Amino acid sequence: MTEIKEGYKKTEIGVIPVEWDVVKLNKICKFKQGIQVPLEEQHTTKMSDTIRFLRISDYTQSTDDIRFVSKDYSDYIISSDDVVMVRYGETAGFIGTNLSGVLANNLFSINPNEKIIKKYLYTYLNDEKIYNYLKSLRAAGAMPAVSFKSLNVIKIPLPPLKEQEKIADILSTADERKDAIAVQIEKAKTLKIGLLQKLLSEGINHSEFKDSELGKIPKSWEVVKLDDMTIVITKGTTPTTLGFNYEDSGINFIKVESIGKNGNFIMNKFAYISEEANNSLQRSIIKENDLLLSIAGALGRVAIVNKDIVPANTNQALSIIRLKDEYIKEYVYFYLNSSQIQNHIDKINVQNAQANLSLQNIKNFKIALPPLKEQKQIAEILSTADKKLEVLRAKKDKHETLKIGLLQKLLSGEVRV
Template sequence: MPKQEKNIPALRFPEFKGEWVKHTFESLYRCVPTNSFSRNDLQEEPSEISNIHYGDIHTAYNSKFRFSSERVPFVINDKLDKLRNYTRVKKGDLIFADASEDVDDIGKMIEVVELGNAQLVSGLHTIHATPKKANSMASGFSADLFKTTKVRQQIIKESQGAKILGLSAKRLAKTSLIIPGYKEQQKIAAFLSAIDDKIAQIQKKKGLLEGYKKGCMQKLFSQEIRFSDDKGDAFPNWEVKKLKNLTSVITKGTTPTSVGYNFTDKGVNFIKAESLDSTYKIIEDKIAYISLECHESLKRSQIFEGDLLFSIAGTLGRSAIAKKQYLPANINQAISVIRLKDITTAEYINHFLNSFLIRKKIKQILSVGAQPNLSLDQVGDFKIQYPCLDEQRKIADFLTAIDEKIALVSEELEKAKAFKKGLLQQMFV
């Protein structure tokens, strides 16, 4: 019986045969010292040397790092002399974030695929790895290799710490990497980079739509532009009303454990601040559950169809309209429920609560307060620019139509990302 070949991907270009070869990270890369400059040692103004900060690996940079496409801070002039003996980053180098509060982000990395003539160093809480042999790793291949489940699991296993996870170069060195020959690497990297380009195009489209909506909201709510009625005539002048004068209830919830109940695996939906996203939607997989008994005991914070949910702690100012499919439901203390006297105004008020005027008000409140949260009285005192109902509907319909376009592009983006993720699991060993 022939020996079964194990190190062969499930999905492969037909011109390549044979098993991939197993290596350790330290056999392919050597790690070099990095500096420990904090954000205070960096600046936006250009200087001789740029610096990779681990926080930007977590939040800003593409895994296939192109210097010309990224905003990389510069080292302040007073610190440049201290970098004389530090190895400069080269094309093909890998830079890992060696600290994270989130297990999913520990060891997150970038591969430098384009650098130009930039002088670049690797900074605080990073591991800088450079290939031991020239042309041993095809450009862009490692950026995808280190996203695969098998490699990520190894890195997570090697991380240490309780609140803050850490990854050392010594532990990273033992990571097992199964890779093909250079030409097959090139073919895989080129194929996946084409998909990355498609994802980037969709992301750009989404960003343009979001920017368009933001501009429209500013012009609409500042009354720089106005709708006309169906006859082409001007609508009446707007009023300014406090939110509390438009509502029958503004209240908030509580944590079930504070009143003797526990969360459950299923039951009544329990919505928290993290259950609301930035697009006025409830995130279904971030809804918790409580028992019906608990729900009935928390009568004050029971949700009804058409209620507005508005976050007052944590990530402030996110909102959503309670739809029928989420009921029955309850909320915690980080969410205020706003029950309008006229439910037909809900769509308009929801959009207005996400306007620059409310964001500006929240910033004013936070600038004089000790705690990063909002009281119910402060929410009730929000001043609402209040057109007649017909103009409200036109504004709400217009902005909702843009939201629907953004949602379609977001769905397209998620599908493209899922497609890429599936390929990563099939095209690597």
């Protein structure tokens, strides 16, 4: 039996300081659902007699679609420090704050009494244990929803008010640091997108341009079909159609979900096949330096295969693009990620009944191609921008991990403040 430290006690939610209490959420909070406002009473511009109307998307998305409604709905107005939860839909259980206005009917406010401060309440309801519980409620019904009754069972460790304040302030500061990194990431992304579009259409230090089927490009550039730049463009097969099962380990088998939006490989999303299966799927054996492009499901994701990934194989949802030696793979990678190609993919997708691209679609892609030296220069500039983004994302992930560890220690009283 684990010995309990002096100054602590064992409770139904774990070991906590002796001066802390454990209380049910409904004993310290009241829940109030928002109001349904007819669409014709919602306005897209602010007027003197209107106030912001808060919907699920205002909390869960970065949206420019802001609505306003009459101030007559005063009984449903919340303050920016109020804690709000999504009641219905795929995001049921999402916890939000920092917005003021009239609350919509698919949201509700959680209003604490004098024993708990709002910042501490918001912090605790964002804890992983609570998140997992609310997630299980979503999965339990045909219509994802959170009932007030289901919240009554949530038990909260309750420190004295001064300690609640300190805990909330420390974690709020951690959130502010994370948000600052997120702002840096957005700025770096914007810079990279600007660089991408400029370099892939104007090149480096050109003064003479010519008209092309892709618009104006530097005079020394060509427009080349992707098919003419490659040794092969092919795709894979699902192993089970040939009688092979997936394995617990073995040859990496890469699917669409194995490739992140940023062109990174997500190793824990790999499947595995046997060497026998890999040898039977010769057409889709992946080699180092191949480009992979998703052609079914999440269209247009691109990745460069590095030495850590091979040996590997893939299915029919990913195309394999193997370039001739005279082309720079990084340049083509960035071009496939450009708006020129991604918008073209979107147009093809709209024309198709299902979300997919054919190999012929890919072979017909037109690439604005500089001389080899300039391909290298452009790829190096864009790779530097990518590396800066990778560093910032890693910094954000590390900060999030540290914050979660700190959160657990503060909310259990292991670390006192």
